[in-house]
Amino acid sequence: MGYLSCNAESAIAICDSYYSDLKNKNRTRNGKPNQQNKLVKIREFQYSDLVAATSGFSADSFLGKGSHGSVYKASLDDGKLVAAVKRTKFTKPSITNFRNHHPTNCTGCTNCHSPAENEIEILSRVRNPRRLVNLIGFCTDSNDNKLIVVEYMPNGTLYDLFHSTTRPPGWTRRVRLALQVAKAVQVLHSSNPPVIHRDIKSSNVLIDENRNARLGDFGLALRGHVEDVRVKCTPPAGTLGYLDPCYLAPGDLSTKSDVFSYGILLLEIISGRNAIDVNYSPPSVVDWALAVLAARCVRSTAEKRPSMLEVVECLKIARKRVQAPPIWNSLRRRVGRVENWEPLIRWEVYDRSEEVVRAVKVGSRRNRKVSSVSVVDYADRSEPIRTKPNSNSNSNPNPVVRSKSIGSGREINNYKVGPESNVGGGNGNQFGFVRRKGGVAVKMQMARLSKSRSMGVLQSHRVLHNYDKNNANGKLQYHSLSGG
Numbered sequence: 302m303g304y305l306s307c308n309a310e311s312a313i314a315i316c317d318s319y320y321s322d323l324k325n326k327n328r329t330r331n332g333k334p335n336q337q338n339k340l341v342k343i344r345e346f347q348y349s350d351l352v353a354a355t356s357g358f359s360a361d362s363f364l365g366k367g368s369h370g371s372v373y374k375a376s377l378d379d380g381k382l383v384a385a386v387k388r389t390k391f392t393k394p395s396i397t398n399f400r401n402h403h404p405t406n407c408t409g410c411t412n413c414h415s416p417a418e419n420e421i422e423i424l425s426r427v428r429n430p431r432r433l434v435n436l437i438g439f440c441t442d443s444n445d446n447k448l449i450v451v452e453y454m455p456n457g458t459l460y461d462l463f464h465s466t467t468r469p470p471g472w473t474r475r476v477r478l479a480l481q482v483a484k485a486v487q488v489l490h491s492s493n494p495p496v497i498h499r500d501i502k503s504s505n506v507l508i509d510e511n512r513n514a515r516l517g518d519f520g521l522a523l524r525g526h527v528e529d530v531r532v533k534c535t536p537p538a539g540t541l542g543y544l545d546p547c548y549l550a551p552g553d554l555s556t557k558s559d560v561f562s563y564g565i566l567l568l569e570i571i572s573g574r575n576a577i578d579v580n581y582s583p584p585s586v587v588d589w590a591l592a593v594l595a596a597r598c599v600r601s602t603a604e605k606r607p608s609m610l611e612v613v614e615c616l617k618i619a620r621k622r623v624q625a626p627p628i629w630n631s632l633r634r635r636v637g638r639v640e641n642w643e644p645l646i647r648w649e650v651y652d653r654s655e656e657v658v659r660a661v662k663v664g665s666r667r668n669r670k671v672s673s674v675s676v677v678d679y680a681d682r683s684e685p686i687r688t689k690p691n692s693n694s695n696s697n698p699n700p701v702v703r704s705k706s707i708g709s710g711r712e713i714n715n716y717k718v719g720p721e722s723n724v725g726g727g728n729g730n731q732f733g734f735v736r737r738k739g740g741v742a743v744k745m746q747m748a749r750l751s752k753s754r755s756m757g758v759l760q761s762h763r764v765l766h767n768y769d770k771n772n773a774n775g776k777l778q779y780h781s782l783s784g785g
């Protein structure tokens with residue numbers, strides 16, 4: 302890892318092609334420095350400085366805990382720089398395990414290097430002041446653990462915004478946040494070589510001082526082309542609930558796995574309070590546009606998912622619509638006055654030859670009026686969408702997967718994962734897939750999403766056997782998919 306072998310500040314500029322490209326782009330045509338592409342130096346901090354900056358990693362500076370460690374607010378440079386310090390613990394795999402992971406010698410993957418080391422390596426090469434939670438520096442403690450110093454995001458996470466506040470964001474802001482996250486993912490995918498984040502989820506989207514969404518936590522990210530040895534030898538990882546069901550072996554990885562996770566995130570964004578009541582006409586076009594997009598992102602065939610560029614373009618159109626017509630605003634105001642608003646959205650994500658993907662909006666709690674809107678690929682649908690007037694979570698007769706709220710924040714109360722198993726408590730707050738085989742609907746795993754503990758759609762016993770149940774927070778790490 303280049304950045305570790307040399308002096309931190311110079312290492313980045315010398316060792317990395319991204320930064321040498323940046324150097325060339327760093328001047329505009331008239332020779333003036335280009336502010337956007339400004340080279341940023343990665344600092345190496347003394348451990349004692351970080352101890353002082355966080356008041357000894359005190360409870361007062363504590364910001365949150367993830368699966369790999371804790372995050373603290375740090376006041377550096379005499380208070381001129383406020384940052385977040387991630388302090389992680391990582392046990393390196395034994396030599397035997399290491400050999401089992403890698404049939405050939407590994408040049409470094411997220412299984413042999415700590416998430417912190419990986420995050421430093423990735424973030425020292427990819428930078429975006431508006432879209433990403435950027436790296437400021439790093440530090441090594443006496444046990445050789447790495448601490449990461451990143452930009453401080455004062456307004457929590459997207460997860461908090463939707464699930465820990467009494468008043469979740471309105472529709473306009475949701476579209477804006479969705480677009481910002483899409484742009485962040487696009488930045489990663491369009492960099493050369495591309496970066497695949499592998500852990501896109503609402504708790505990894507942080508809200509900056511301007512209330513914009515930024516993508517963070519690059520502990521599992523991989524930088525490289527899919528054919529690169531490093532990418533090819535890194536076992537699958539991610540968070541259950543967001544994990545691409547196609548991603549079962551290292552060779553399955555592509556940017557489309559991120560698209561899948563983004564689709565789940567988009568569903569999470571959509572499935573809270575809606576801006577438009579179906580009683581009002583016309584019903585929201587924007588929410589359907591988003592629903593279609595989300596459904597396309599989570600298609601089970603990776604090639605049929607859109608690229609992030611397409612996602613960004615689609616969301617830009619959705620944003621224009623939400624901003625444009627005056628009637629929209631008055632409707633939004635009326636809906637905003639409704640208390641205890643809770644949308645009922647039933648998702649039917651069918652994968653029948655990959656041609657029918659549909660989402661059905663059932664109605665609002667207030668009036669329970671039913672609206673059935675077809676959204677995508679309906680030309681060839683062979684059966685009508687059934688909705689029942691006055692349906693609610695208790696009386697809905699449809700035996701389809703139903704999601705009242707995705708990302709409910711509640712714990713999973715049971716799970717069994719396997720080809721014929723059913724996941725979740727079964728009270729309606731579930732999300733899942735129905736796969737059709739020979740005209741018969743086969744329910745696949747359903748999940749009740751909760752922060753970092755959400756369940757995913759897993760289809761392989763091999764994966765299950767390799768799932769480390771002791772791993773905290775539902776974070777998935779696979780251990781010996783290559784037969785070890």
Ligand SMILES: Nc1ncnc2c1ncn2[C@@H]1O[C@H](COP(=O)(O)OP(=O)(O)OP(=O)(O)O)[C@@H](O)[C@H]1O
Pocket residue numbers: 364365366367368369370371372385387434451452453454455457458500504505507517518753774776
């Ligand atoms: N840059 C930051 N600025 C402010 N708060 C942060 C920052 N990074 C993380 N946090 C806070 O610390 C918490 C833990 O973050 P961390 O990235 O370690 O874990 P996570 O994303 O919640 O879970 P996981 O490790 O499973 O991905 C976050 O939920 C957030 O509240």
